[in-house]
Amino acid sequence: MERNNCPVIAVTNQKGGVGKTTTAINLAQALALQDLRVLLVDLDPQGNATQGVGINLETIQGSVAELIRDRALPVERVIYKGDGLDLIPATPLLSRVEREMVSMTNAELRLAQRLQPLRSQYAIIVIDTPPxxxxxxxxxxxxxxxxxxxxxxxxxxxxxxxxxxxEVDEIQRGTNPRLSVLGYLLTLVDPTNIAGQTWDTLVLNFGETVFETKIKRSVKLRESPALGKTIFHHAPESSGARDYLGLAQEVMERLGIGEVANLGKDTRPALSVVTGVAHE
Ligand SMILES: Nc1ncnc2c1ncn2[C@@H]1O[C@H](COP(=O)(O)OP(=O)(O)O)[C@@H](O)[C@H]1O
Ligand SMILES: [Mg+2]
Incomplete structure (x- = not known):
């Protein structure tokens, strides 16, 4: 039978503090609210995405670090099951494993290999990356x-x-020729000229690849990680929730995967995100 490979979207920028984690978490949750099976993979040793969906790092028994290091580990052991949104968490162990990667065979291909069998089980996989x-x-x-x-x-x-x-070009020439940029996303938007200028420059350089959706700076978005909640659980009526639903719609359109049903007023999700219990 033909294996269906779902899209794997990495949220990347080597600059810290640009909204990668906020985007990974809330885009993943917004997509899960569209009845898509979504897997969020935290690939930052700081574990911000993991904590941001309500998992205490100290309770984690298996994470993406073990997945990269231990080929024999069944991938199910590191998947935390949630309501529509599943998570492969990260802990500080990941920085040690990153140092070990210099002596691992095919180190930088291992994540791809380990995620491959999951691509037929999810509608989309979202990866949060380190800065x-x-x-x-x-x-x-x-x-x-x-x-x-x-x-x-x-x-x-x-x-x-x-x-x-x-870097992307290097990877395309080498190990992942089909890698492409789905879109540039303007984040932390204030009602200032600077935001407008950044937008203009982005569009000038990258045209339609720039998402029409812009993520406005919002207190609710800033508050929600400390509460271990996505914006849809913390403030489903907020501008942040609307912005990330808009992004989800554009992402689905670009990927050709269905319609956003949930753009109306009632965007309230079911209550639990990830349960904190690793799947047996
Ligand atoms: N749209 C936003 N409005 C307000 N605060 C935001 C917004 N996006 C991100 N933040 C906050 O800015 C900081 C950096 O965001 P984060 O998503 O962690 O960036 P990165 O993962 O790129 O380092 C965090 O404190 C986060 O809560
Ligand atoms: Mg981050």
Whole structure:
């Protein structure tokens, strides 16, 4: 039987604080609200995405680090089952494993290989990436079919993109020729000229690849990670929730996977995100 490979979207930018984790979590949840089976993979040793969906790092028994390190580990052991949204978490162990990767065979292809069998089980896989180039970032670039590049609306925002695209080009020439940019996403948007200028420059450089949806700066979005809740659980009526539903719609359109049914007023999801219990 033909195996169906779902899209694997890595949310990438080697600059920290641009909204990668916020985007990975809330896009994943917004897609899960469309009745899609979504897997969120946390690939940052800081575990911000993991904590952001309500998992306490100290309770984690299996994570993406073990998945990369131990070929014999069944992938199910590191999947935390949620309501529509499942998670492969990350803990600080991942920084040790990243250092070990220099002596592992095919280290930077392992994540792709480990995720491959899951691509027939989910409608979409979203990877949150660390804010540095290196073996983990390369693992994400090899595992991904497409990238979403969040760009914060600051004066210096665009400077790193060229560098990122050079890395992407390298990966395309080598191990992942089909990798492409699904879209550039303007984040942390204030009602200032700077945001407008960043937007204009983005569009000038990347045209329609820039998502029409912009993510506005919002207190609710900033509050929600500390509560271990996505924006849809913390403030489903907020502008942040609307922005991320809009992004989900554009992402689904670009990927050709269905309609967003949930753009109306009632965007309230079921209550639990991830249960915190690793699946046996
Ligand atoms: N749209 C937003 N409005 C307000 N705060 C935001 C928004 N997006 C992200 N933040 C906050 O900015 C900080 C950096 O965002 P984060 O998603 O962690 O970036 P990254 O993963 O790229 O380092 C976090 O404190 C986060 O809560
Ligand atoms: Mg992050």
């Amino acid at each position: 540095t180039f290196g073996p983990l970032m390369n693992s994400a670039l090899n595992a991904a079919s497409q990238l979403i590049v969040p760009v914060d609306s600051s004066y210096f925002a665009l400077m790193g993109i060229k560098e990122l695209l050079a």
